[in-house]
Amino acid sequence: PEWEKKVRQSARVRSDHGHTVLVTGGAGFVGSHVSAALKRRGDGVIGLDNFNNYYDPELKRHRRDLLERAGVFVVEGDINDSELLRKLFDVVAFTHVMHLAAQAGVRYAMQNPKSYVNSNIAGLVNLLEVCKSADPQPAIVWASSSSVYGLNSKVPFSEKDRTDRPASLYAATKKAGEAIAHTYNHIYGLSITGLRFFTVYGPWGRPDMAYFFFTRDILTGKPITIFEGPDHGSVARDFTYIDDIVKGCLASLDTAKKSTGTGGKKKGAAQFRIFNLGNTSPVDVSKLVSILEKLLKVKAKRRVLPMPRNGDVQYTHANISLAQRELGYKPTTDLESGLKKFVRWYITYQSKSKKKSSW
Numbered sequence: 001p002e003w004e005k006k007v008r009q010s011a012r013v014r015s016d017h018g019h020t021v022l023v024t025g026g027a028g029f030v031g032s033h034v035s036a037a038l039k040r041r042g043d044g045v046i047g048l049d050n051f052n053n054y055y056d057p058e059l060k061r062h063r064r065d066l067l068e069r070a071g072v073f074v075v076e077g078d079i080n081d082s083e084l085l086r087k088l089f090d091v092v093a094f095t096h097v098m099h100l101a102a103q104a105g106v107r108y109a110m111q112n113p114k115s116y117v118n119s120n121i122a123g124l125v126n127l128l129e130v131c132k133s134a135d136p137q138p139a140i141v142w143a144s145s146s147s148v149y150g151l152n153s154k155v156p157f158s159e160k161d162r163t164d165r166p167a168s169l170y171a172a173t174k175k176a177g178e179a180i181a182h183t184y185n186h187i188y189g190l191s192i193t194g195l196r197f198f199t200v201y202g203p204w205g206r207p208d209m210a211y212f213f214f215t216r217d218i219l220t221g222k223p224i225t226i227f228e229g230p231d232h233g234s235v236a237r238d239f240t241y242i243d244d245i246v247k248g249c250l251a252s253l254d255t256a257k258k259s260t261g262t263g264g265k266k267k268g269a270a271q272f273r274i275f276n277l278g279n280t281s282p283v284d285v286s287k288l289v290s291i292l293e294k295l296l297k298v299k300a301k302r303r304v305l306p307m308p309r310n311g312d313v314q315y316t317h318a319n320i321s322l323a324q325r326e327l328g329y330k331p332t333t334d335l336e337s338g339l340k341k342f343v344r345w346y347i348t349y350q351s352k353s354k355k356k357s358s359w
């Protein structure tokens with residue numbers, strides 16, 4: 001059938017050492033960039049995404065269209081659909097799974113808590129069940145989050161720090177995901193790498209993230225709200241540019257060891273890793289707004305309010321020495337240069353030439 005033909009074509013590897021990768025969340029922000037980068041270097045790539053409407057699905061469809069032009073087929077489906085996953089694994093012997101599908105964002109949990117459980121816990125288990133039984137078993141790299149550090153007050157965050165006090169349901173599901181992933185590694189021999197991303201931003205980014213809606217609101221003259229912590233302390237994020245995150249993802253795939261099980265049975269100890277992928281230079285949200293004002297040449301209408309208790313933490317800051325040592329991970333884009341690229345993309349995308357936007 002046509003579907004199978006498309007899947008096979010998209011999974012074709014063009015280089016001698018190429019991987020065959022299933023990218024879940026392939027039409028998402030990070031997933032689409034990772035898929036494009038893998039394809040560019042000759043790997044076989046299949047995307048999977050349910051195109052949910054957590055944010056504008058049209059943006060996801062535009063990312064998908066660009067990927068299809070680059071030779072990556074994004075299958076429309078859910079990670080909870082075991083039958084679909086098994087069908088994909090029947091058609092393609094995936095060497096790796098890059099698992100980026102999730103319910104992201106911390107505030108939305110107040111409206112739709114179940115979506116976090118469905119995608120970040122049930123969906124993860126479903127995917128791992130299929131991976132464990134696959135022959136060969138793929139190596140798995142998946143997105144955890146810096147949010148697992150939660151109410152930890154020690155900065156910068158390093159992988160050994162405590163993660164037992166999540167501040168949001170999102171963080172709790174990511175933390176649970178790490179425990180679940182560890183179990184599948186230990187019992188079934190799946191090779192698993194968890195990546196704790198720190199506030200990823202850039203072109204084709206997520207409209208629910210502050211840098212994105214600040215840009216939109218500054219341009220349309222709408223007031224923007226900046227939160228401050230207790231005692232008027234600033235709120236800061238270790239903003240990390242998408243290209244740096246993509247490099248970290250690719251290095252994680254390339255250094256992932258093979259899984260040691262077959263058909264659900266473990267044959268030996270398998271690799272389990274967790275890495276911070278951040279930028280090591282937190283920036284205050286008020287400074288973020290100043291940079292945007294400079295790039296957009298428009299003054300923002302600022303409003304400062306105390307930080308509500310809605311799941312956000314006051315400060316994030318990554319210690320990346322482990323990723324530096326083991327993955328050769330070295331972020332190279334500072335916030336102003338990265339935002340410049342985002343703003344350029346945003347303006348083009350909003351203009352009539354939407355469809356002509358490229359990576």
Ligand code: NAD
Nearest residue numbers: 025028029030049050052078079101102143145197199200
């Ligand atoms: P995104 O929302 O743009 O991408 C996720 C994609 O997964 C979306 O396209 C969505 O439609 C899809 N999806 C969601 N649930 C699904 C399901 N059940 N089945 C199939 N597809 C589903 O988010 P992103 O920013 O690209 O994030 C990618 C990953 O990185 C997520 O796991 C997220 O939690 C994690 N993360 C992101 C950031 C960040 O700053 N962007 C920070 C930390 C962690």
